[in-house]
Amino acid sequence: MASVRTFVARQRGNPAIATLMVLAILVVVFSLTSSRFLTWDNFLNVTRSSSTVVIVASAVTLVMIARGLDLSVGSVLAVSVVVSAKLASTGTPLPLAYLAALATGLGFGLLNAGFIVGLRVSPIIATLGTLNIARGAAFLITSSAILVGLPSNWADLGTGYMFGVVPYPIVVAAVVAVFFSLLLNYTVFGRNVYAVGGNEEAARIAGVNVPRMYVALYAMSGLSTGIAAIVLGSRLGSGDPNIGVGFEFDCIVAVILGGTSLAGGEGRISGTVLGALIVAVLSNGLNLAGVEPFWQYVAKGVALVVAVVIDRLTRLERESTEARIGAVGSAEAPVE
Amino acid sequence: MTDTSSTLGVPPAAPEPVISITGVSKRFPGVQALDDVSVDIGVGEIHCWIGENGAGKSTLIKVLAGIFAADSGTVTMEGRPVAIRTPNDALRLGMAFILQELTVVESLSVAENITLGHEARRGPLFDAPAARERAAKLMESIGFGHVDAAARVGSLSKAEQQGVMIARALSLDARVIFMDEATAALDEAEVRRLFDVIHRLTATGHSVVFVSHRLEEVLELADHVTVFKDGRVAASVRNHDLTAGDLIHWMVGREIGQAFPPKTRTPGDVVLEARAISTASIEDVSLHARRGEVVGLGGLVGSGRSEVLRALYGLDALQKGEILIGGRQVAASSIRRAMRSRIALVPEDRRSQGIIPKRPVEENITISWTQQGQGRGWRSVSRRLALRLIEELGIRTRGPRQSVATLSGGNQQKVLVGRCLALEPGLLLLDEPTRGVDVGAKSEIYQLIDGLARRGMAVILVTSELPELLGLADRILVMREGRLVGELPGDAREEEVIAVAMGHRESLGAA
Known part of the structure; x- marks a missing residue:
């Protein structure tokens, strides 16, 4: 009896349900505002465009569950794209250019880790610094020009289809998301991510190597950004140093919309994937409805704030139910 | 109004x-x-x-x-x-x-x-x-x-x-x-x-x-x-x-408290010896603990009791002195070194240093164990380990998946003891193990401590409750202002402990 009530209470406070409902509402609204919204082509379009966010936000989810933050992903995306484009345009074989993109992403991730773990700079400042360092590097590498003249097979990955149906970017995003989901749910590392975010001091006393966790997490965030850079660079067909401005915002909105707690210790990859879809549907739907593109910024900004408010409300709800379920009522009786 | x-x-x-x-x-x-x-x-x-x-x-x-x-x-x-x-x-x-x-x-x-x-x-x-x-x-x-x-x-x-x-x-x-x-x-x-x-x-x-x-x-x-x-x-x-x-x-002066298990334990070999250790908050503390023995660490809050445990566990850096485990000196102090030497700690503040509140009971019990590098199939071993400890410690929970935050204080405390036992420690450091725990759970924890000592574990116990200190410990070390100021036998009186802890030895005659 008690467990049934607990289950109901849990579902009521389950952020994934709320996220799914938001997505459903958006889909319904946009199907009404544009007849082109609910088509197979547009579905592929939306999922394809959300793939880079899914790839990076999956890693950022782990970082944020552990109470970290990575604001540098947009700029690191750009520098990784231009590094591989630069190499490819000067005759380096494509696989090597891809490896260079991964190495660039990983390198900046380790730079973040060095600032945060080595120099004890707060994540928000450290990754804000890296955001500018990486953006500057992207412009310096290309002399602020857009790199073109890429080999003919450059665009294959970004525009091709697996078995002729599923766009490769979606396949890559699915693989990355599943990887991080398994990592989070089925490994000691994953449990440590939750433990560090839930109570860092307790995790440390319990023997978790907290600094090593953070190094690994920021490295993963950088490496995922490198993967996203390969997909995005290929899809766009050029090496544009302006790419990915505001991308970190999309990732963080996706993570928070997906129910990852800002306070750390809670969150799931499935939620983040839904969150990324919401961001993509929002942009796409507004586009198709003929709304001026600048309204997309407004909409995303509102979405972030609303998500945080919902996060807080569901947390209050859950905590009060947990207090009621808990063995002892600690409610304080007021003095009369 | x-x-x-x-x-x-x-x-x-x-x-x-x-x-x-x-x-x-x-x-x-x-x-x-x-x-x-x-x-x-x-x-x-x-x-x-x-x-x-x-x-x-x-x-x-x-x-x-x-x-x-x-x-x-x-x-x-x-x-x-x-x-x-x-x-x-x-x-x-x-x-x-x-x-x-x-x-x-x-x-x-x-x-x-x-x-x-x-x-x-x-x-x-x-x-x-x-x-x-x-x-x-x-x-x-x-x-x-x-x-x-x-x-x-x-x-x-x-x-x-x-x-x-x-x-x-x-x-x-x-x-x-x-x-x-x-x-x-x-x-x-x-x-x-x-x-x-x-x-x-x-x-x-x-x-x-x-x-x-x-x-x-x-x-x-x-x-x-x-x-x-x-x-x-x-x-x-x-x-x-x-x-x-x-x-x-x-x-x-108080009524007769809870029944404590009889102190019929026989101490064995020395498990741990600390020689003149100093950290930022303790000075020149020397002590040892034997197998099968409960050593009580008394003194007022802030006298450095918890800090002694922190030093032994590698949480606070040693400035001077050395720690010997099984007769061998241990090098640089760190938590992982302590865990490798089979030292486990139940920390002072359950909420801020102990439990991972949003996670299930199972993960809270086996978190330290999983850090030891477990092989294939660790998830089912972890589950079985948690179930065994839940049973052994009598943790009242709906199951290993229940969120630890929804347990009562006493059961949360037992989860933390379970976390230590999963490591099969030779030395168990307990810092205020009964704080915020109701009377029934307290006596269960007393039985537990006695049982662990009888199985050959060395236990160092810090508690602010004098009856508990006297009821459990085979000998009592008293701290004051970061130093060890006295050792009393397990059958000492509360007045004696208080007098030493407050630096008032001479008032004993009057008491």
């Missing part, structure tokens, strides 16, 4: 107490922190509150300060019942609190601190000269005239900062000033000056409630002494020819 008109015309009776606390009770989960407490504080009196840690002094202060709401009871000021719901209410009623952690704003000046929240103004602007003048006058009145009112408070000594707090209390027209362990951070000369300030305050009709662990201070200073014990008032008397022995007797 109370109707004030009826009392306006009536002059207050002369001996009426300024504050009268009647029948106040406060219950926390698992603990009756205050049980029907009644205390009167007279006008212009120095009223000292003493008692062991957890006896109820601080809880009562927090009730009066509007931080906790009492479950029942009334507080009257000069005969009128008052409702204290927020710290602001307490302030408005003329109570001021000078707590252990000083609450000055270090970056502001003396004058700004004293007038904070009720600043002198000239129009919309802060009137700095007026504030400085007022501050200087107040500081002068309590004998701190040498402190520059324009000085930054962060640059002052602890004693001077306390002076600023007292001046602030006067500036707010406080009539009753509560000082919680105000002398703890002061040297001898500063203590003298504080006493002088207190006498000045009472001479001008202020009342001072002075909470202290130092018996000599209490005996010297008090007009009236109230002794707290287990959430009750054990004695409330005027200070006529009181002795330290009287106070100690009231502090510890």
Whole structure:
């Protein structure tokens, strides 16, 4: 009896349900505002465009569950794209250019880790610094020009289809998301991510190597950004140093919309994937409805704030139910 | 609102107490922190509150300060019942609190601190000269005239900062000033000056409630002494020819407590030896622990008991000394080194250092075990390990997937013990294992500790509850001010432990 009530209470406070409902509402609204919204082509379009966010936000989810933050992903995306484009345009074989993109992403991730773990700079400042360092590097590498003249097979990955149906970017995003989901749910590392975010001091006393966790997490965030850079660079067909401005915002909105707690210790990859879809549907739907593109910024900004408010409300709800379920009522009786 | 008109015309009776606390009770989960407490504080009196840690002094202060709401009871000021719901209410009623952690704003000046929240103004602007003048006058009145009112408070000594707090209390027209362990951070000369300030305050009709662990201070200073014990008032008397022995007797005299397991254990080989270890907060501590032995670490809160455990576990860096485990010296101290040497710790604060609140019971039990690098199939081994420990420790839970935050305090504590046992430790360090745990769970934890020692584990136990210390430990090491000041046998009396912990060996004869 008690467990049934607990289950109901849990579902009521389950952020994934709320996220799914938001997505459903958006889909319904946009199907009404544009007849082109609910088509197979547009579905592929939306999922394809959300793939880079899914790839990076999956890693950022782990970082944020552990109470970290990575604001540098947009700029690191750009520098990784231009590094591989630069190499490819000067005759380096494509696989090597891809490896260079991964190495660039990983390198900046380790730079973040060095600032945060080595120099004890707060994540928000450290990754804000890296955001500018990486953006500057992207412009310096290309002399602020857009790199073109890429080999003919450059665009294959970004525009091709697996078995002729599923766009490769979606396949890559699915693989990355599943990887991080398994990592989070089925490994000691994953449990440590939750433990560090839930109570860092307790995790440390319990023997978790907290600094090593953070190094690994920021490295993963950088490496995922490198993967996203390969997909995005290929899809766009050029090496544009302006790419990915505001991308970190999309990732963080996706993570928070997906129910990852800002306070750390809670969150799931499935939620983040839904969150990324919401961001993509929002942009796409507004586009198709003929709304001026600048309204997309407004909409995303509102979405972030609303998500945080919902996060807080569901947390209050859950905590009060947990207090009621808990063995002892600690409610304080007021003095009369 | 109370109707004030009826009392306006009536002059207050002369001996009426300024504050009268009647029948106040406060219950926390698992603990009756205050049980029907009644205390009167007279006008212009120095009223000292003493008692062991957890006896109820601080809880009562927090009730009066509007931080906790009492479950029942009334507080009257000069005969009128008052409702204290927020710290602001307490302030408005003329109570001021000078707590252990000083609450000055270090970056502001003396004058700004004293007038904070009720600043002198000239129009919309802060009137700095007026504030400085007022501050200087107040500081002068309590004998701190040498402190520059324009000085930054962060640059002052602890004693001077306390002076600023007292001046602030006067500036707010406080009539009753509560000082919680105000002398703890002061040297001898500063203590003298504080006493002088207190006498000045009472001479001008202020009342001072002075909470202290130092018996000599209490005996010297008090007009009236109230002794707290287990959430009750054990004695409330005027200070006529009181002795330290009287106070100690009231502090510890209690009914026969819980049954402790018989101490028929036989200690074996030395598991751990610490030679003259020092950290930032302890100095020159040497001790050892044997297989099958419960070593009690006694002393007041802040005496360095927990810090000894932290040093042994590698949480605080050693500055001097060495730690030997199984006769071999251990190199650099770190938590992982301690865990490899099969040392496990149940930390002092369950909530901030122990449980991972949002995670399931299973993960909370096996987190340390999983750090040892487990092979394939670890998830099912982890599940079985958790189930075995839940069973063995009698943890009351719906199952290993239940969130640990929804367990009672006692069961959370058992989860933390389980986390240690999963490592099969040779030495178990327990820091306040029964804090915030109800009576039933306490005796289960006592049986558990005894059982572990009988299985050959060495246990070092820190607890603020004397009966527990005496009931469980085979020998008792007493800490005071970061040093080990004495060792007593397991059958010592509570009075002896208190006397050593408070540096009052000579009062033993009187007790």
